[in-house]
Amino acid sequence: MPYGHGVAVGGVLKRSRELVRPALVEAVGRLHPWTGEMAAYALGWSDASGTPGRGGSEGKGVRQALAVLGAEAVGADGGVAVAGAVAVELVHTFSLMHDDIMDGDGLRRQRPAVWKAYGTGPAVLAGDAIHALAVQCLAEAPGPFTGDAVRRLCGTLNALVSGQAEDLRFERHPWSGTGAVGPDQYRSMAEDKTGALLGCAIALGATLGGAPSATVAVLERAGRQLGVAFQVVDDLLGIWGDPAVTGKPVHGDLRLRKKTYPVLAALAGTGAAARELAVLLDSPEPFDSATATRAAALVEEAGGRAATREEARRHLDAARHGLREVPLAPGAAADLDALFAYLLDRSW
Amino acid sequence: MPYGHGVAVGGVLKRSRELVRPALVEAVGRLHPWTGEMAAYALGWSDASGTPGRGGSEGKGVRQALAVLGAEAVGADGGVAVAGAVAVELVHTFSLMHDDIMDGDGLRRQRPAVWKAYGTGPAVLAGDAIHALAVQCLAEAPGPFTGDAVRRLCGTLNALVSGQAEDLRFERHPWSGTGAVGPDQYRSMAEDKTGALLGCAIALGATLGGAPSATVAVLERAGRQLGVAFQVVDDLLGIWGDPAVTGKPVHGDLRLRKKTYPVLAALAGTGAAARELAVLLDSPEPFDSATATRAAALVEEAGGRAATREEARRHLDAARHGLREVPLAPGAAADLDALFAYLLDRSW
Known part of the structure; x- marks a missing residue:
């Protein structure tokens, strides 16, 4: 689904990172040296021995860019969004750190996860430190909109944790029958777990830029829709993605029997493929390659893959539509639109 | 060290719990049902199956009482402190939940710790949820002092995590030589780990009660001093406390070779006892009962026990002195003084 915006988006991401970086470095410098070292490792600034510049790849900084563009879209200078951008990047960092513990994921961006590199206890502690720091940086931002921004971030943190809990x-x-997870329930989980922070990023930028609350609400909603689209595309890649790109085995999420959108959408059908899929998933046997391949074929046959692509398109369209619902500064609105498209610009 | 204030303090604690309880229940009700269940368990409201009223003992609610008295001491109604009281109780709950994971402590108030009862991942998640909720409750409090209160809580969270890291x-x-932990370093750790939240509790009450910042600073300082006193008394009990009261084995902290104040103070000496103690602690052998008993005698002989008692008295005196440094409402100031004394009113 190429949109051809790659180059422009690359410039936007780079510009935002450069704008936000000094404040992010200063914030991390306020941590206890040990939790600060773990934060620098998690941010890709250093390796596990604390040596700077050997941290592998940093994140793209999507959330900080959304915050900066959120401010610019409502006619403010991107600089007013910096405290919000720092906050969302730190929240993202802390949540990955703790999610990796909960999910038992030992790898993050081709390196050992923080809990693998430093131990579970220290990773819990560093996550707590970064969580607290995120709120502190925003709460100390000058200006008349800080209180609103902090309340918004607090609501987002609550949603984020609820989404992970869900x-x-x-x-x-169970996979089927009473108590089975339906696509609606999945959507609501994804909106909290993935959408809330993307929506918060834009909303914080717009809030700190002085936008009226109706505008902020529309932009936040657009970010949340983007998050759902992003999450279901992740689910597609977890089954059909190229292992060389995803770093995960082929049909990986199926082997782990994860309740992802394609599978849930397939099971929501009533045909023979859905029924056979349910039997496979209900069996206590571990999935070998052949079974995983068969399950992937059944998900596709039962319409799960098509429904997921449709779901992604629908939410991406809704997100981009949101950008046209309120009057925004044209340049920043175009950048936001390109960034939205870029985030979904993977092979699915 | 009985002060005879037990009955009056019991009334203060009960009154505060009753004042704060509805808001605390409402706050916990905003959590995802699963993290809410873990929060109710941690607060002693229910057992591990989620059954209410079978949670064993609730905490005494010292921090919420400090917040309520902090408001009353500056002439405000205790009710204005409720959001602050909820916040400090939740921060306390979250920090115990995560500290038990880090320290590998499987028991908390004679019941399995949350991570033992629900698993490490869920306990990380529930702690995150309660941490976020604490800030959210305070950030949503009405009134002109919310921003100041939130910034104060954020600084406290940062200090709390730094203290735990330290x-x-x-x-x-090492126990001795270059890099050994000195009493000063210990004091600074204890002030962050234990003092910061006690100081914050009083300070939030005073802040929400509209006190000038100089008064708030004096009260916060008093709470921090109280925290150091409380922590070093805990250390005394960890070595010489009655196992029937502490629930820990005799000389427990020595067997675990914990770097507690009495040991560090003993090692700071230069006599024969200090030198023999250092040799014992440096040896790679695990401590049997006889060695632990010998080590305890050496700590005492080297002056560690007396120095710790002196340290506790000094900090408690400083805390109580703080209450006389600024003009306060006499009744609430007397209650605070009694509560300070009550917290140290154990056999040490």
């Missing part, structure tokens, strides 16, 4: 709880639900 | 790092320091 996702972890899905494991305990 | 305490965990002490393990890696």
Whole structure:
């Protein structure tokens, strides 16, 4: 789904990172040296021995760019969004750190996850430190909109944790029958777990830029829709993605029997493929390659892959539509639109 | 060290719990049902199956009482402190939940710790949820002092995590020579780890009660001093406390070779007892009962026990003195003074 905006978006991401970086470095410098070292490792600034410049790849900084563009879109200078951008990047960092513990994921961006590199206890501690720091940086921002911004971030943190709780709880639900997870429930989980922080990023930028609350609400909603689209595309890649790109085995999420959107959408059908898929998933046997391949074929046959692509398109369209619902500065609005498209610009 | 204030303090604690309880229940009700269940368990409101009223003992609610008295001491109604009281109780709850994971402590108030009862991942998640909720409740409090209160809570969270980081790092320091942990370093750790939240509790009450910042600073300082006193008394009880009261084995902290104040103060001496103690602690052998008993005698002989008692008295005196440094409402000031004394009113 190429949009051809790659070059322009690259410039936007770079510009935002450069704008935000000094404040982010200063913020991390306020941590205890040990939690600061773990934060620098998680941010890709250093390796596990604390040596700077050997941290592998940094994140693209999508959330900070959304915050900066959120301010610019409502006619403010991107600089007013810096405290918000720092806050969302730190929240993202802390949540990955703790999610990796909960999910038992030992790898993050081709390096050991923080809990693998430093131990579970220290990773819990560093996540707590970064969580607290995120709110502190925003709460100390000058200007008349700080209180609103902090309340918005607090609501987002609550949603983020709820989404993760819901996702972890899905494991305990049956695949079919009473108590099965439906696509609606999945959508609501994804909106909290992935959408809330993307929406918050734009909303914080717009809030700190002095936008009226109706405008902020529309932009936040657009970010949340973007998050749902992003999450279901991730689910597609977790089954059909190229292992060389995703770093995960082929049909990986199926082997782990994760309750992802394509599978849930397939099971929501009533045909023979849906029924056979349910039997496979209900069996206590571990999935070998052949079974995983068969399950992937059944998900596709039952319409799960098509429904997921449709779901992604629908949410991306809704997100981009949101950008046209309120009057925005044209340049920043175009950048936001390109960034939205870029985020979904993977092979799915 | 009985002060005879037990009955009056019991009334203060009960009154504060009753004042704060509805808001605390409402706050916990905003959590995802699963993290809410873990929060209710941690607060002693329910057992691990989620059954209410079978949670064993609730905490005494010292921090909420400090917040309520902090408001009353500056002439405000205790009710204005409720959001602050909720916040400090939730921060306390979250920090115990995560500290028990980091320290590998499986028991908390004679019941399995949350991570033992629900698993490490869920306990990380529930702690995150309660941390976020604490800030959210305070940030949403009405009134002109909310911003100041939130910034104060954020600074406290940063200090709390730094103190825990410092305490965990002490393990890696040698017992003697270059890099040994000195009493000053310990004091600074204890002030962050234990004092910061007690100081914050009083300070939030005073802030929400509209006190000038100089008054708030004096009260916060008093709470921090109280925290150091409380922590070093805990250390005394960890070595010489009655196992029937502490729930820990005799000489427990020595067997675990914890870097507590009595030991560090003993090692700071230069006599024969200090030198023999250092040799014992440096040896790679695990401590049997006889060695632990010998080590305890050496700590005492080297002056560690007396120095710790002196340290506790000095900080408690400083805390109580703080209450006389600024003009306060006499009744609430007397209650605060009694509560300070009550917290140290154990056999040490």
